[in-house]
Amino acid sequence: MSTKHKKIIFTGPVGAGKTTAIQAMSDIPIVSTNEEASDMTKNRKSQTTVAMDYGRINIGEGEKIHLYGTPGQERFSFMWDILTKGALGLILMLDNSRDNPQQDLKFYTQSFKSFIEKGELIIGVTRIDDIQKPNINQYRHWLNELSIDAPVFGVDGRHQKDISSLVQALLYSIDPGVTT
């Protein structure tokens, strides 16, 4: 019996939809460590993730893919390196309604720089259907400025199909030859 276990990391700023995305994909009820939001986070949502979110996709025959969501606040950034070790890839969720998405992009790509250099990065931009500026082209432009080559998709974290596309893009980026 195969006992393969892999993991995918979801990261991004507070309220970008990491928890929702994991919830959309997970086969189990996700485990969250939520805390009453304080300071600026309160403006975006009443509760926010501390520590991490955890979900799981069961493939069968003991094979599982673990989905981890990092806490959005920078103060938990020390966990990020630990979480990304051995991960298949990183899915960066960005919130287009935030004040400065470019800054978020810059920050998180810098924070996970060591991982991105070796592993795969996929970017999902949430709330882009409601707030069209900046648009996907601008994100591509910013990534180009950062010399990062990664796919960018507009997503709705609540839509399983959107999040599934992010995961598919991740897997195919690692191995385009995989067949289904």
Place this chain on the structure above:
Amino acid sequence: MFNKNNNKPVKIGILEISTQNKSILEFFFSSAGKTLFKEVNVAEADAFIIDYDFPGAKESWETTFNTSGKPGIILSIHEVSLASAIWVSKPLTAKALTEAGQKLKEILQEHKQIKEKPDSNQSSPAKKVSNKEATEITTEVLQSSPSSQSESPNKKPDTPIKLTLDDTSVENIDLTTSQEKRPTVSLNNPKSNAETDAEIIDVNADIEFSPQEVIDFSIPQQTNDAAPVIENPESVDFLSSVPTDKAPKETHKIRIPTNTKEPSGAEISKPETNDDLLPHREASTSDNAKPHERIKPLTKLKDTDSVITNQEPVNNIVPSVELPIASDVAANNEQIDALLESLISGKGTNSDGDATNHSPAPPLKELKETNNKTNIKLEDSVIDEPKGTGSSFIEEDEQRSTEEVVSLPEESFSNIILEVSGDGTTLADDKNVDTLMDSLEVETVASMSPKSIADMPITDNTNNNKATPKKNASINKHANKSGALKQPSIESGAIGATSEKPSQPKAKLDTAEGNSTRPEKITAASKKKAPLTPEEELQRLLDEIRKEADTGPELEDDSVKQTKTTFSEKRRELIFGDWPTINKPAELKKISFKPEEHILQTFMQVLDQAKASKAVMRLKFKNIIIVIDIKQEAVYCDFSLMDEEYAEICFNIVDPGIIKIHTLDKSEIRLYRKKMIDEPKNTHSFEAFIWITSLLTARGRLPENTDINQKIGIKYWPNLTRLESIPHAIQIAAALKKHPGSLLEVPRWLNLPQSAVFAFYNGVLALDIIERDQHKLKSLKDFNKKSNKKNRGFFSRLLKRITK
């Protein structure tokens, strides 16, 4: 060497900063950094913190630094080297902030020491301050001569004047001086760190500065007593306003360019006399040094001369001062860092990674104590005594609807622990971490009191969710802040309507107020069983959750599925067509088409025209209308792009002459913009419209004259989640992005039908993201079907699982 002020927190003002970093700082100031920093208004601050990556931060820092001269901490993801600024790399850590705080204290302390020992610096030559960011000129009003200093002890204290000179502000400065009133202009050379002597310059002359130029105003060390110059060994950062209470000076009238005004609007900065200000100011205001002790005579100066000095950086002239280590800060940091690490360590897993081995976890009380030092409030989650409902927890639970909250009062539910199980290895070892994290499982473990879980009371403060589907009702429970029941979030509510999969229940540890919710599945059979122990009850619930997860989502109703299949098959035909496979360029004719004969070509031409003229344009063909609105970056159609009729229009040859093109007037624009709002389903981005129109036009064919042997790639991924989904698009995009290949190669590599690759090619061709530059493509690796095979089977099963 330390006075009591040294242990006082630095009064820190926060300048431009992102809300995220501000929250981090506020948290740090209130916890581990309490002894180091005290946040105050910018006006009262001894030093500043600024997020250098924040838009406009650099300009703000320049302005603040030049007007106040106070040091600061600069947060940036890139290394920043500025005088009197301490760079702290982002992401921020408590350790880095602590170190920065200590350095900041050292700087301020050094400055204070300098103030206390002015004599020691008199013999030192003036030195320059290196400042890449700004050129600063500080003028101080001096007495006209040393004699007048001593002879006029009762004159008003001088008002130091600080001018910030940048490339625009300093031009044509006219420092008109009288014989009695002589300003000293201290100028920092922005590029040189070398020591220089002073020299006399004529400030009446026009001075032109360029930020790029090295400005070297050297001042001789020994100068004429008749022309005193402040020989302040400190950086001008701290110099801006050092009043002397015993050194009477006269206000010197100079003409100051209007653009040297302070942000407040004041023309020049005034010295602050508040003793609560910077340590160096404390030293200054309490300084008993006589004027001559702080004012170095300058030789060879005439009364009418003004002097520009270069001043020495503080760090170069004052021995470093060791500060006591803030052990409490360090301890707090460790506690903070230990907190969440404890959540991801300490549990072993069995062979298949399930966290069934509940080895000792960090006691929650310890976590709680630790968390009290942070803003993470992990409270013991406990269960109240039953409150006389008489019905069991299970029964009550079944009566409630989805997303309700079970409030778990304090006494009986002693521990709910977020347990991350590994193999017991340490996190320090990377290999072990890999192993550990790969097998991480997170489980909720409830260590309950002897009371039965069935006795747990239910707090049901809302009855608004009766209409919520019963499905998963007992599983999906959310706790809100107050512990009251609440509706599922908008997001989760919307999932059912929009996603193909029902929203997943969410097990949650609500640590806010000691309430806990947990995933659970209550069956009818379970009601009849004898009461289980709490451990058994929870284990059973967890087992059921796992079983449910293993079974996957429920199948759709057959009729719905059939309808969907029929529709997708039809659509697939319209996009891919049914064409023979080609193997060489000569066979291209079998499947080629002429783009200029189709409506897509006309649309692209009109789009270009609209972009050029910034007009709103309309195409009318037969009974369809297409409106191109450049400003809205949108296309409005009075039909659905999914209509078969539109697919036929795209596929068929169209005489461009019969397509009516019209530039809309204002009233028509208003009309169509209203329609765009009213009919969002008929409003599309340019990218989405072009994508689908090109697919329907080509229907799996290729434009004539396509070089099917040329290696191509794509410049970037199309936004596939917002384009009409076609099979294998993600795989083809990934392949072409990483491994350039020809239109004949790619289908073979990926084992896909040609039509799928050709359809994708048509889409990205119309979007103009085909990469044909062979130099750029050469840097990419060739596709190797055998490479990356390591996880291929696993990936294949995963893809099947998430796409079914």
